[in-house]
Amino acid sequence: MEELAMKKIYEVVDEKRIFTDKTDLYAYGFDASIHHAMPDVVIKPESSNEVEKIVKIANEFGIPVVARGAGTALCGQAVPIFGGIILDMTGMNSIKEIHIEDLYCIVEPGVVYAKLNEAIAKYGFFFPPSPGSGDVCTIGGMISANASGMRAIKYGATRDYVLGLEIVFPHGKVRFGSKTLKNSAGYQIERLMVGSEGTLGIITEATLRISPLPKKRAVALASFDSVVKAGEGVAKIIGKGMIPSALEIMDSVCIQAVNKAMGIGLPDAEALLLIEVDGKPSEVRDSIEKITKILENEASKIEFTDDEEEMTNLWKGRKGVLPSLSRYGDDKVSVSLADDMCVPISKIPHAIKKFQEIAKKYGIIVGTYGHAGDGNLHTKVLINPTDEESWKRAEKAVDEIYKAVHNLGGIASGEHGIGITKAPWINGDVETMEKVKKALDPKNIMNPGKMEQWKEGIIAFLRYK
Numbered sequence: 001m002e003e004l005a006m007k008k009i010y011e012v013v014d015e016k017r018i019f020t021d022k023t024d025l026y027a028y029g030f031d032a033s034i035h036h037a038m039p040d041v042v043i044k045p046e047s048s049n050e051v052e053k054i055v056k057i058a059n060e061f062g063i064p065v066v067a068r069g070a071g072t073a074l075c076g077q078a079v080p081i082f083g084g085i086i087l088d089m090t091g092m093n094s095i096k097e098i099h100i101e102d103l104y105c106i107v108e109p110g111v112v113y114a115k116l117n118e119a120i121a122k123y124g125f126f127f128p129p130s131p132g133s134g135d136v137c138t139i140g141g142m143i144s145a146n147a148s149g150m151r152a153i154k155y156g157a158t159r160d161y162v163l164g165l166e167i168v169f170p171h172g173k174v175r176f177g178s179k180t181l182k183n184s185a186g187y188q189i190e191r192l193m194v195g196s197e198g199t200l201g202i203i204t205e206a207t208l209r210i211s212p213l214p215k216k217r218a219v220a221l222a223s224f225d226s227v228v229k230a231g232e233g234v235a236k237i238i239g240k241g242m243i244p245s246a247l248e249i250m251d252s253v254c255i256q257a258v259n260k261a262m263g264i265g266l267p268d269a270e271a272l273l274l275i276e277v278d279g280k281p282s283e284v285r286d287s288i289e290k291i292t293k294i295l296e297n298e299a300s301k302i303e304f305t306d307d308e309e310e311m312t313n314l315w316k317g318r319k320g321v322l323p324s325l326s327r328y329g330d331d332k333v334s335v336s337l338a339d340d341m342c343v344p345i346s347k348i349p350h351a352i353k354k355f356q357e358i359a360k361k362y363g364i365i366v367g368t369y370g371h372a373g374d375g376n377l378h379t380k381v382l383i384n385p386t387d388e389e390s391w392k393r394a395e396k397a398v399d400e401i402y403k404a405v406h407n408l409g410g411i412a413s414g415e416h417g418i419g420i421t422k423a424p425w426i427n428g429d430v431e432t433m434e435k436v437k438k439a440l441d442p443k444n445i446m447n448p449g450k451m452e453q454w455k456e457g458i459i460a461f462l463r464y465k
């Protein structure tokens with residue numbers, strides 16, 4: 001990076017919050033994906049004014065800027081592939097305002113999802129998107145990825161809760177959106193930022209809608225002797241007009257991995273569905289009865305619980321799938337490839353069957369789990385990452401998986417985003433995306449090279465030697 005640019009940065013940010021040590025740069029080169037690249041400098045801003053000044057300098061000198069929350073992105077979104085500046089947004093972590101009666105709160109982007117929920121739970125409210133990484137991931141990262149999770153089937157994704165944003169674009173700081181629940185007063189640029197993965201501007205403040213917490217919850221664990229039957233069960237539940245607050249699937253690879261790594265004692269089945277219902281106690285009772293009836297021919301066993309400890313334990317098992325998969329086989333780890341496709345709900349059994357065939361064809365292990373209730377499947381490819389041949393087979397399998405997903409009417413990502421690892425399968429017209437990007441970021445400094453701009457193969461900038 002140019003010396004003059006660095007000098008200017010030291011003039012606007014306290015040097016205690018500027019990091020150039022090699023160890024820091026190395027650590028900030030990772031997110032949770034297969035990719036890695038070192039930035040030239042890491043800066044931890046404390047205010048939107050500071051962000052504005054840094055972006056102005058970066059724009060003047062044409063330096064790439066990559067915003068970073070908790071770095072849990074799974075597709076390389078937070079990896080600075082062309083070096084430049086990492087903006088560590090975790091220092092901007094204040095919950096500025098909570099307005100229960102108006103159903104909104106205003107937060108800085110570095111607020112952690114779980115912390116926001118802790119703060120509003122005491123009023124009987126919650127911010128629902130609920131990603132599996134919710135204990136650590138930040139609001140800025142969630143908006144930029146349109147994160148969601150187990151409860152999206154009933155409560156929607158982050159995009160459904162973004163009312164307004166303060167954004168720093170290369171041309172300066174601006175505000176879009178409102179504090180009102182409805183807004184038809186102009187371009188909804190705040191919505192354009194949802195899923196933009198840091199490629200347009202930096203979010204420095206968010207106004208978010210919040211929801212009342214349901215009075216009661218109950219969770220069912222249903223066992224199946226085939227993963228296809230479990231998929232059919234999902235389509236049947238939804239087809240009967242039931243919308244549970246969560247409807248998760250785990251195949252036998254995932255069940256065994258969780259039991260091995262966490263000792264949770266999940267049933268030894270070919271597939272499990274974890275079904276959560278919420279609402280008033282009478283509604284919960286009614287839903288339990290209906291779902292049990294719907295699944296009576298598909299499930300080999302179904303058990304409900306409303307015991308808090310048991311429910312927490314079951315969710316712990318589900319949330320532990322991703323890290324547990326790396327303990328499944330002795331020399332294999334789970335790599336984030338083909339990890340987040342979305343298909344129409346009725347196509348879930350077809351998709352899972354196809355993934356299994358593809359895995360067999362290429363001699364790799366694929367574990368399938370995820371938010372089956374909204375058609376969002378997470379497959380994880382288990383390979384030995386030090387073996388070049390395994391990567392080649394995985395790359396071919398991934399390509400076939402996405403082709404199958406496309407043929408079933410699905411898309412490459414339901415919630416984890418595009419980054420590098422899913423760039424070849426991005427949804428929508430790439431030329432139009434580039435026009436929007438050019439209009440807002442003419443010098444291409446905002447997280448350059450990602451999404452529609454990535455034109456190479458996906459096994460690139462590998463974190464593994």
Ligand SMILES: Cc1cc2nc3c(=O)[nH]c(=O)nc-3n(C[C@H](O)[C@H](O)[C@H](O)COP(=O)(O)OP(=O)(O)OC[C@H]3O[C@@H](n4cnc5c(N)ncnc54)[C@H](O)[C@@H]3O)c2cc1C
Pocket residue numbers: 031032066067068069070071072073074077078089109130131132133136137138139140141142143144145146147148149150196197198199201202203204322323415416447
């Ligand atoms: C174990 C595990 C489980 C996960 N489960 C889920 C899940 O259930 N659902 C789900 O949706 N995702 C999940 N993810 C993916 C990831 O956690 C989410 O995408 C999360 O929202 C990323 O937040 P973050 O703070 O870590 O962002 P980062 O990884 O730091 O950044 C993500 C993207 O957002 C951009 N960004 C960050 N902050 C800003 C800002 N202030 N302004 C502009 N751009 C910004 C970055 O440049 C990057 O492109 C999971 C990841 C892991 C490791």
